[in-house]
Amino acid sequence: KAGVTQTPRYLIKTRGQQVTLSCSPISGHRSVSWYQQTPGQGLQFLFEYFSETQRNKGNFPGRFSGRQFSNSRSEMNVSTLELGDSALYLCASSFTISSGGTDTQYFGPGTRLTVL
Amino acid sequence: AQSVTQLDSQVPVFEEAPVELRCNYSSSVSVYLFWYVQYPNQGLQLLLKYLSGSTLVKGINGFEAEFNKSQTSFHLRKPSVHISDTAEYFCAVTGYQKVTFGTGTKLQVIP
Numbered sequence: 001k002a003g004v005t006q007t008p009r010y011l012i013k014t015r016g017q018q019v020t021l022s023c024s025p026i027s028g029h030r031s032v033s034w035y036q037q038t039p040g041q042g043l044q045f046l047f048e049y050f051s052e053t054q055r056n057k058g059n060f061p062g063r064f065s066g067r068q069f070s071n072s073r074s075e076m077n078v079s080t081l082e083l084g085d086s087a088l089y090l091c092a093s094s095f096t097i098s099s100g101g102t103d104t105q106y107f108g109p110g111t112r113l114t115v116l
Numbered sequence: 117a118q119s120v121t122q123l124d125s126q127v128p129v130f131e132e133a134p135v136e137l138r139c140n141y142s143s144s145v146s147v148y149l150f151w152y153v154q155y156p157n158q159g160l161q162l163l164l165k166y167l168s169g170s171t172l173v174k175g176i177n178g179f180e181a182e183f184n185k186s187q188t189s190f191h192l193r194k195p196s197v198h199i200s201d202t203a204e205y206f207c208a209v210t211g212y213q214k215v216t217f218g219t220g221t222k223l224q225v226i227p
Contacts, residue, residue, distance in 0.1 A: 004159070033215075035217075041219075042206075042217060042218070042219035042220055043206065043217035043220070045214075045215060045216070045217075055213075056213055056214070090159055090160070092159075092160075098210065098215060099210065099213050099214055099215050100210050100211055100212050100213040100214055100215065101148070101210055102148050102165075102167050102210070104150075104162045104165065105160075105162075105215075106161075106162075107152075107159030107160040107161065108159050109157070109158055109159045110159055
């Protein structure tokens with residue numbers, strides 16, 4: 001079974017631009033979660049989508065948004081990029097809702113975003 | 117509120133020595149507990165998880181963890197580490213509609 005894939009793997013943008021990251025979950029998984037990982041803050045939960053609906057949201061500004069398609073693929077968008085948005089963005093999929101649940105999350109390799 | 121504390125940001129240990137990575141949590145609801153490992157330039161992968169039942173949980177690569185409700189801890193242990201265990205380890209808890217990760221512990225295995 002193919003794992004979670006994320007594209008692109010690396011991205012360089014400048015302040016003020018916007019970016020879209022993509023995540024394809026494991027086949028059959030309906031939940032996709034997004035995390036931001038930075039050396040100072042560790043792993044911060046962004047949001048979780050299940051069956052095209054946002055089920056849970058972390059404490060991030062509205063510049064961070066996402067969506068999920070009917071095939072469970074998900075995209076995350078960050079508008080008006082700031083220097084502090086430089087991070088590794090990880091996507092994780094699970095069969096059921098993982099927030100607050102027992103399901104194991106399967107992580108992709110991440111997208112390394114650098115904002116100049 | 118729900119939180120996870122990994123007290124040690126880095127743990128150096130000699131090869132074939134035992135290691136314990138500490139994790140403490142707080143939550144007002146019942147939780148489920150996880151340990152994930154992240155190798156360089158990779159995403160996280162599950163080592164083990166505690167959902168219910170026996171408080172001693174065995175995972176992959178010879179790791180195990182013990183759930184201690186009274187001390188609200190879920191420490192990860194391995195009796196003999198290998199060079200290949202060099203990685204960052206994350207403790208996570210899931211509670212009421214929320215998942216929280218610790219800040220991670222970097223395990224450095226010294227040959």
